[in-house]
Amino acid sequence: MILKDLHLTNFRPFVDENINFHTGGEQNVVVVHGQNGSGKTTLLNAIKWVLYGDANFDTHPDRLVNQGEMSKLNPGERITVAVELDYTHDNVDYNLLRKTVFERAHESDFDGQQVDTIVTLKKKNGDAWEQVGNPSHVVEQALPERLSNLFLFDGEYINKLSGVDHSGEIQTAIQNIMGLEILERSKDHLKKVQSRFEDELKAEGSRELEELVNKKQDLNGSIEDIDRRIKEKRNTIDTLQAENSNIDSKLEKIEEVAELQEDRQELEKQRGSLKNQRSDLKGELQSNISTQGYLPFAMDAIEETAKEIDRLREQGKIPSELGNELVEDLLTDEECICGRPLKEGSDSYRAVASYKSDMETSGIDQAAIRYIAHLGNIQEKHSSFFTDVEEIVAKRKSLQDEIDDLDEEIDELSTQIADHDEYDPEQDESPKELEDKRQENIQRVGELKADIENLNESKEEKQESLNEVNKEIEDAKEERKEVLLARKRMKAAEEIRADIETSYEDLQQKVRTWSNKRVGNTFDGIATKDYKAEITDDFELKIREQMDNSSVTVDKSRGERQIASLAFIGSLVDIARQRYESDSESDYFKGGIYPIIMDSPFGSLDNEHRREISRVIPELADQVVVFVTDSQWTGPVAEEMDEISGRQYRLNYDSGDQSTHPRTTIELETSQGGT
């Protein structure tokens, strides 16, 4: 879908306004300027409303009608709210019109009573327009509603995508872009089928089998319930963390606490980085235990065996001759059994090379000498094991001390912020209120995480019980043909469902890998520091810093987070486009061409990050629409985006006076390229 024209009639502050989204060539961006409260978010909602009949307003959610126009009506008179969108899909022009008629009920009624809603969709055939049946279905084909959050979004969504522990959002976005409804539907259908066979089993089988199936159904129900609760809790965590990110932005803008907030943020960043280092150390410790932890327990055996072999050597039972193969190995490795270097041409090299003989020693001789050859390495690993782990444990302790110190400093700054209880008119709250809310959210997130952990444990227990019950059902002795058949069918349905789930997960991982590659490339081309962005196997958007030969996860600054999130969205648009153009019939993921419409993607970033984000934006999709305030636009954003914006509009908001009502007009400021 490519947007062409949007016309608004009596929609909230817009009475009769138009935006032309035509862009051309390199100027693929349309910019809409507007101050806070001028109607930028309303425009975003107008697009959602015309497409899906749904809009999400923070204030007066039920009010669609323009107040000024409504006030001109007498009670009983009617007014039409309409949004009309021209778009192109699959090289066909469409005209979508959604209009709702409202009636003014009485003098003080400014919202109106909804009388009727009509949606029409026309498509161009040659020079003529023809009506299309089932508009919502056709729109859904062009830009599925499940993708609306992904392509019509605001700064808050960008924060959500990149927030700490927000793997759920990334995974949901990937699932949405894949749009595997067929698989989803198959899973649901098979579940019903399975349940039908279970009922048959209960009805036809023995009393014991009936009880087992009841138990199985109860356990399945409990597991589903736990999954649902975990999902809800994860969503709440995402929301709370996005809310706290928003609170942080607000605190930064309140003069009295801005510095405290900045200091706290810096310390939190340091703490995050230390926690990542602590986690890396834990990995190092585990790796040492995993590969060398057995040595202290095995050293006696190793020593005793070495002594025995040495005794055999002394007795002449093992000739101290090396097999030719072993000699070759030593010469290739350039190291003797004793650890002496064997440089080609040196005396030692020549001496070892001379051990090669025409006689081959027996298997036991070879094995014994090989064993002795490895002793040096074993001894070295054994000696270094305790030194290495002690070093790691000491480093970990020191990191923990630093983290504890930072915790204290952060707490102190939080207390100082909360001491400011003076009301801030611009943020509509005092720092104390914001801080209290922030702390409450942090505590709540902690509680929710603990809940999730408990739920996961409980799920695991139930899953174990379920496996046992399944086994008992399978083993239950039943004679009747009907029962045996129902049991076979139930199992088959269950296995197919499990296969589909596996395919679904595999496909998600496939898309994640594609996305990861693209995110990495976009991020590399934009971000100024030695950072790499990646989408991990667990669907987390992480930023890692390159350090010589290794990389560590860094606690992302808001700027890097937003760049990575936008790169992620861009990657999905790109993947969808490629799938669409590949015309593949091989699997269910068809893809599509999608525009991106974003409201205030710059948030309260510094100039450097605004510039970087401005560079990402034109790369995101074939068509990008950006809403910005003047303060976000000035400086680097204007420098970067002026050239690539095909059209720029301005929302002029008039708050009205005693006799008039608020109204926004849309004015074309500049136009280049496109028609």
Place this chain on the structure above:
Amino acid sequence: MSDATVRVNYEQTAVYEQFVDEYGVFNSYQDFFVFAAAVGYANDKKSDPGSGNEMLWMHFTDKTLYKATAAAIAYNDMKTPEALINPEKQLNILAKFQAGGTTILEEEFGDIEGDPTNALLNYIQEHRSAEDEEGTQTVIEKIIQDFDDDMYTNSE
């Protein structure tokens, strides 16, 4: 039969999941298998590994230290040089010791809630004897030297 296809049944209890899958203390079941076998050996505890899970010799082929350790444990158990060249016997003996070791680890860590990494590290450190380490080091260095000297003498 090639060595790579040598296989043995082994005891896989809940601690495997705890240490490998859940908390990632061990990178793989093979690493935990060898660790449990070493613990079983150190405590002189062997038992029947049961059936149901298989460990393949090929899992150790690229880990020379595991092969040397398997040979050492088997040699000490069988008291015959043949143990040095028979991977099947080595793996069988290792599996018996790992079954014994797994029981010990189950008793030690089965009831621990949460990440057992630190507790396991303490357990390994408790087993440490600095004096023995020094002694072992001296003995091993001497054996290597003796073999080395012998080789030089024989080649002259």
